Amino acid sequence: MSASGSSVSAGDAAVPHLDVDPFAMNFFADPYPTHELLREAGPVVYLDKWNVYGVARYAEVHAVLNDPATFCSSRGVGLSDFKKETPWRPPSLILEADPPAHTRTRAVLSKVLSPTVMKQVRDRFAAAAEERVDALLEKRSFDAITDLAEAYPLSIFPDALGLKPEGREHLIPYASLVFNAFGPPNQLRQDAIARSAPHQAYVTEQCQRENLAPGGFGACIHARVDDGEISATEAPLLVRSLLSAGLDTTVNGIGAAVYCLARFPDQWQRLRDDLTLARNAFEEAVRFESPVQTFFRTTTREVELSGARIGEGEKVLMFLAAANRDPRRWDKPDNYDIARRSSGHVGFGSGIHMCVGQLVARLEGEVMLTALAKRIARIEITGEPKRRFNNTLRGLDSLPVTITPA
Amino acid sequence: MPAITFIHPDGKSDHIETSDGESAMQAATRHGLDGILAECGGNAMCATCHVYVDEAWLARLPALADDEDALLEGTATERLPNSRLSCQIMITPALDGLVLRLPERQV
Numbered sequence: 001m002s003a004s005g006s007s008v009s010a011g012d013a014a015v016p017h018l019d020v021d022p023f024a025m026n027f028f029a030d031p032y033p034t035h036e037l038l039r040e041a042g043p044v045v046y047l048d049k050w051n052v053y054g055v056a057r058y059a060e061v062h063a064v065l066n067d068p069a070t071f072c073s074s075r076g077v078g079l080s081d082f083k084k085e086t087p088w089r090p091p092s093l094i095l096e097a098d099p100p101a102h103t104r105t106r107a108v109l110s111k112v113l114s115p116t117v118m119k120q121v122r123d124r125f126a127a128a129a130e131e132r133v134d135a136l137l138e139k140r141s142f143d144a145i146t147d148l149a150e151a152y153p154l155s156i157f158p159d160a161l162g163l164k165p166e167g168r169e170h171l172i173p174y175a176s177l178v179f180n181a182f183g184p185p186n187q188l189r190q191d192a193i194a195r196s197a198p199h200q201a202y203v204t205e206q207c208q209r210e211n212l213a214p215g216g217f218g219a220c221i222h223a224r225v226d227d228g229e230i231s232a233t234e235a236p237l238l239v240r241s242l243l244s245a246g247l248d249t250t251v252n253g254i255g256a257a258v259y260c261l262a263r264f265p266d267q268w269q270r271l272r273d274d275l276t277l278a279r280n281a282f283e284e285a286v287r288f289e290s291p292v293q294t295f296f297r298t299t300t301r302e303v304e305l306s307g308a309r310i311g312e313g314e315k316v317l318m319f320l321a322a323a324n325r326d327p328r329r330w331d332k333p334d335n336y337d338i339a340r341r342s343s344g345h346v347g348f349g350s351g352i353h354m355c356v357g358q359l360v361a362r363l364e365g366e367v368m369l370t371a372l373a374k375r376i377a378r379i380e381i382t383g384e385p386k387r388r389f390n391n392t393l394r395g396l397d398s399l400p401v402t403i404t405p406a
Numbered sequence: 407m408p409a410i411t412f413i414h415p416d417g418k419s420d421h422i423e424t425s426d427g428e429s430a431m432q433a434a435t436r437h438g439l440d441g442i443l444a445e446c447g448g449n450a451m452c453a454t455c456h457v458y459v460d461e462a463w464l465a466r467l468p469a470l471a472d473d474e475d476a477l478l479e480g481t482a483t484e485r486l487p488n489s490r491l492s493c494q495i496m497i498t499p500a501l502d503g504l505v506l507r508l509p510e511r512q513v
Contacts, residue, residue, distance in 0.1 A: 110473065115453045115480020279513060283445065343435060344447045354449045362445065366513075 078182030162216020183391025282365030
């Protein structure tokens with residue numbers, strides 16, 4: 001798309017224009033000074049680089065997330081406006097949809113990933129976490145991203161979905177593509193889409209009913225077709241949502257938690273002293289690192305937001321990560337504090353589109369951190385962590401560590 | 407403003423003032439009350455703000471919606487006939503004096 005072609009309702013002098021590219025490599029390397037700049041410039045800013053409005057304070061991010069009638073998702077939650085451009089893939093029936101269509105599909109996925117279902121899979125997920133820690137204790141020195149943050153979700157989530165053993169190597173590249181594609185037409189997005197064909201082919205095929213094992217989340221979604229809740233053409237697209245958003249996100253979430261606990265040994269010790277903090281230690285890592293950094297909305301009408309007038313059809317970029325460290329909302333926001341009351345953070349979003357898989361993520365995080373803290377005395381970072389660059393996701397590519405058994 | 411009471415499993419109670427248009431969960435978390443986790447921040451998705459409503463008040467609460475009903479099936483402590491999610495209880499002047507009992511745990 002051509003960002004320069006869109007009209008700018010720059011008539012409102014109250015909105016500061018900033019020369020910031022939040023999708024540039026140097027931004028990704030250290031986003032925090034820019035997050036502060038965005039927050040302090042005003043409640044609503046305008047980014048000339050991509051012709052979009054931006055909100056980086058907690059109050060405005062929360063307000064936009066919770067007004068889906070004004071700030072819609074059906075025109076895409078990336079920079080691309082589906083009203084003006086053809087989406088790179090058929091739109092998601094849940095992420096890129098508005099009520100009432102969204103309400104129906106959301107209800108299906110909510111049921112498939114409900115607290116009741118989590119109770120059923122809990123023991124299995126916990127046992128797999130213990131096994132993973134067994135393997136890590138044998139190694140002592142390893143890459144906490146590949147061997148832990150990736151290996152653990154890969155050992156449970158594809159099976160929980162009911163995926164075939166073949167072709168699973170496409171899962172992380174596909175998710176990486178999806179999250180790069182929310183960004184602007186930069187190198188990251190263009191390269192990802194250029195290489196997308198084999199990953200898309202795998203995903204399309206794997207979402208079909210006959211390719212999903214009975215009893216898995218995927219089969220449960222297809223079973224709703226028989227109840228008449230969704231159509232046979234909708235079911236594969238809803239399975240696709242779990243393949244897109246269910247794996248790479250938890251990889252980055254667990255990676256974030258381990259990176260935090262390795263960097264802040266006092267918090268690690270606190271967790272070891274009280275294992276019931278494991279779930280909150282994960283939650284706080286999601287606030288602190290915000291594995292999903294940003295999403296867009298599109299205005300359905302002219303709207304005033306905290307004194308700023310935004311016209312119809314404008315893209316609004318929400319800086320979830322900046323909101324999660326807004327000092328207006330959080331006490332000592334730049335401290336990783338595993339006992340913090342972190343409820344209310346927007347790392348999983350908020351409102352009707354809040355992450356439908358949040359219970360899966362929390363369960364994986366909780367049982368993994370519990371298993372680690374039970375048996376490991378120390379985690380030491382032994383080499384320079386390498387960052388993985390993505391237009392939406394924040395996480396590491398590698399984190400060399402050595403562990404000391406308890 | 408209406409005030410509500412939370413009774414902890416050990417029998418201790420907290421009497422808290424609510425703000426306009428707030429849910430019981432929001433009032434509890436604003437006061438830093440232990441025993442209400444509210445992991446999803448009030449979006450009716452997590453079932454970690456479970457409460458047992460005092461029998462005298464049960465009929466005065468808004469009806470149970472389908473999504474809340476389904477979530478209550480997954481609470482960490484046993485669901486009872488007076489189980490509700492406190493994020494779905496909006497406090498109105500008519501609920502001044504409401505009594506809610508906290509479960510042993512939320513996850």
